[in-house]
Amino acid sequence: MRIAQIVVTLLAALMAGFSGVVLLMRAQWIVQALNDYRVPRAWWTPLGLAKAAGAVGLVVGLFVPVIGVLAGCGLVLYFLGAAITVARARWYSHIPFPLVYAAPVAGALVLGYLA
Numbered sequence: 001m002r003i004a005q006i007v008v009t010l011l012a013a014l015m016a017g018f019s020g021v022v023l024l025m026r027a028q029w030i031v032q033a034l035n036d037y038r039v040p041r042a043w044w045t046p047l048g049l050a051k052a053a054g055a056v057g058l059v060v061g062l063f064v065p066v067i068g069v070l071a072g073c074g075l076v077l078y079f080l081g082a083a084i085t086v087a088r089a090r091w092y093s094h095i096p097f098p099l100v101y102a103a104p105v106a107g108a109l110v111l112g113y114l115a
Contacts, residue, residue, distance in 0.1 A: 001111065020050070037088075055075075076109070
């Protein structure tokens with residue numbers, strides 16, 4: 001069970017880290033999406049930093065479990081908020097995208113609880 005937890009946690013951290021880095025680098029495809037969803041430009045850097053910090057927290061959580069739990073809960077809430085933001089912008093076909101990022105984080109939390 002511990003190996004599964006490590007693998008899923010690292011996958012979740014890579015996905016969240018990637019998501020944070022592309023936002024901080026202002027990749028064109030993410031900038032277009034954020035504009036479509038009407039997310040204020042002033043929020044972009046804090047949101048990217050939050051995802052990057054969550055990714056680091058997940059990895060640290062492999063050694064200090066309470067940090068991983070806090071980071072995981074924060075990331076799940078973040079991606080649920082992103083899904084709500086997408087829904088409020090009426091881009092219903094895009095709702096699965098933030099949920100795809102939330103799924104491995106939730107899986108890591110469950111596996112951490114079971115381990």
